[in-house]
Amino acid sequence: MMFLEHKYTIDTLVNKCKAGERKAQEMLYKQFAAKMLGVCMRYATDRMEAEDMLQNGFIRVFQKMNDYRGEGSFEGWVRRIMVHSSIEYYRKHHKMMQAVDMDEVDEPSVNPMAMANLDAKDLIALIQQLAPGYRMVFNLYAIEGYSHKEIGEIMNITEGASKSQLSRARTILKEQVLKTSNKSYGNAG
Amino acid sequence: MEMQDKEFDNIFSSKLNDFEVEPSKAVWQGINDGLGNNNRKKVLPLLGIAASIIVLIAAGIVFFTQKVTVVKPRVKNRVAVNHPAKTAPAVIAVKPHNTIIQQSAIAANTVIKPKHLVKSNIENKSAKYGVITQQPIIVQPRQQVLASATTTKNDMVKHVVIDTASMIVATPVVKTDKPATLVAVVPDKEKPTDTPPVKKHRIHTFGDMLNIVIAAVDKRKDKVIEFSNTDGDESTITGVNLGIIKIKKEN
Numbered sequence: 001m002m003f004l005e006h007k008y009t010i011d012t013l014v015n016k017c018k019a020g021e022r023k024a025q026e027m028l029y030k031q032f033a034a035k036m037l038g039v040c041m042r043y044a045t046d047r048m049e050a051e052d053m054l055q056n057g058f059i060r061v062f063q064k065m066n067d068y069r070g071e072g073s074f075e076g077w078v079r080r081i082m083v084h085s086s087i088e089y090y091r092k093h094h095k096m097m098q099a100v101d102m103d104e105v106d107e108p109s110v111n112p113m114a115m116a117n118l119d120a121k122d123l124i125a126l127i128q129q130l131a132p133g134y135r136m137v138f139n140l141y142a143i144e145g146y147s148h149k150e151i152g153e154i155m156n157i158t159e160g161a162s163k164s165q166l167s168r169a170r171t172i173l174k175e176q177v178l179k180t181s182n183k184s185y186g187n188a189g
Numbered sequence: 190m191e192m193q194d195k196e197f198d199n200i201f202s203s204k205l206n207d208f209e210v211e212p213s214k215a216v217w218q219g220i221n222d223g224l225g226n227n228n229r230k231k232v233l234p235l236l237g238i239a240a241s242i243i244v245l246i247a248a249g250i251v252f253f254t255q256k257v258t259v260v261k262p263r264v265k266n267r268v269a270v271n272h273p274a275k276t277a278p279a280v281i282a283v284k285p286h287n288t289i290i291q292q293s294a295i296a297a298n299t300v301i302k303p304k305h306l307v308k309s310n311i312e313n314k315s316a317k318y319g320v321i322t323q324q325p326i327i328v329q330p331r332q333q334v335l336a337s338a339t340t341t342k343n344d345m346v347k348h349v350v351i352d353t354a355s356m357i358v359a360t361p362v363v364k365t366d367k368p369a370t371l372v373a374v375v376p377d378k379e380k381p382t383d384t385p386p387v388k389k390h391r392i393h394t395f396g397d398m399l400n401i402v403i404a405a406v407d408k409r410k411d412k413v414i415e416f417s418n419t420d421g422d423e424s425t426i427t428g429v430n431l432g433i434i435k436i437k438k439e440n
Contacts, residue, residue, distance in 0.1 A: 022221075022226050025220075025224075025226070026217065029217060029220065033211070033212050033216070033217075034209040034210060034211045034212065035207075035209050037209070037210040037211070037212045037216075038205070038207075038208035038209045038210050041208070041210055042205060042208075047210070050210070051212055051213060051215070051216050054212055054216055055216045055219040055220055055223065056223075058216075058220045059220050059223035059224055062220070062224055063224070109193065110193075110197065115197075115200050118204075119204070120204050120205055120207075120208040123200075123201055123204055123205055124205065124208065127201075138201075141198070142197075142198035142201055142202060143198070143201055143202045143205055143206070145202075170194060170197060170198075173197075173201075174197065
């Protein structure tokens with residue numbers, strides 16, 4: 001089984017998936033499922049939501065397989081679909097926070113060293129605590145690398161709204177990081 | 190400030206970029222369902238269709254084979270009635286036997302009385318056994334003549350008649366010749382003519398006419414419905430045979 005899986009490259013698997021081979025679909029899914037669930041976890045409130053996003057995302061991956069022309073990495077293509085699937089999920093299930101009060105709040109300054117102790121799970125937990133709109137924008141901008149213009153298009157908001165939401169998201173996250181690091185510092189001392 | 194934000198974002202990005210979580214098995218199942226690849230979804234309707242086809246075929250087989258099995262015996266019966274000599278006696282055996290047994294019973298009843306007497310006589314006068322050998326010779330040809338007459342109707346009759354004859358043979362021997370022969374012959378003559386005369390009755394009543402019509406259709410001994418042929422003007426139902434339910438009024 002393992003031998004078989006190693007025998008196929010991603011390209012051959014993709015071609016087989018285009019031909020509608022179920023076995024190839026499963027192998028491709030196994031290849032990317034864990035990594036893509038890691039992506040979805042950032043957009044979701046919890047693991048269950050993340051798995052729903054992953055499921056919808058992969059259904060779309062296999063349905064749109066013929067749209068992949070080999071331009072760019074396949075993983076990047078799948079990842080983009082997962083992101084869009086996650087955003088769509090939130091459009092359906094959550095009320096997006098459109099209005100953002102742009103109160104000029106003093107952003108807390110966070111010492112990068114304070115974040116060194118936080119691992120991926122801690123950061124995911126922080127992101128998941130954000131309001132859905134903030135979470136989406138922060139993910140898209142800070143981690144996926146989308147521009148505000150792109151985020152505005154994806155989320156159907158203005159560029160300014162994207163900027164303000166990102167700013168708000170960062171402030172909240174920094175506060176949370178400080179709290180967490182203070183807690184751990186306090187516990188250590 | 191901006192650098193700080195960038196740095197902040199990068200920490201998240203670098204730490205979460207390789208973040209992996211193994212999904213539960215339900216996700217792949219859900220994907221299959223979503224793609225319509227699921228074996229259950231594809232196979233179950235096919236199974237349903239296959240099952241319904243099998244049920245229909247099975248029902249068809251049961252229905253048609255039942256018809257065939259019903260038809261075959263009817264054909265045999267008809268053949269048996271029309272050409273008794275040609276058909277296998279094993280098949281016909283059932284009905285003729287019954288009638289013959291009843292007929293022979295009539296003979297037996299009449300004969301039984303002398304039989305007992307004969308037996309006692311035989312015991313007492315065992316010396317007269319020599320006569321026995323003469324008497325059967327007289328009786329047997331007569332019986333055989335009767336038997337040969339009946340062979341045209343049924344082979345079975347022949348055998349049975351001979352049997353009754355042999356029974357009767359023993360009875361008349363000792364007592365007297367005349368009653369013995371009479372007893373033996375008279376009922377035997379009546380035997381073959383026992384059923385036909387009923388048909389030959391003249392039509393006196395509406396019931397008689399119905400009996401004839403029914404007899405033409407229903408070949409069984411006990412007809413679907415039988416009317417009395419003894420009453421003068423009025424016809425009364427004397428027998429009903431609906432297969433399961435049989436009612437017969439003894440006259």
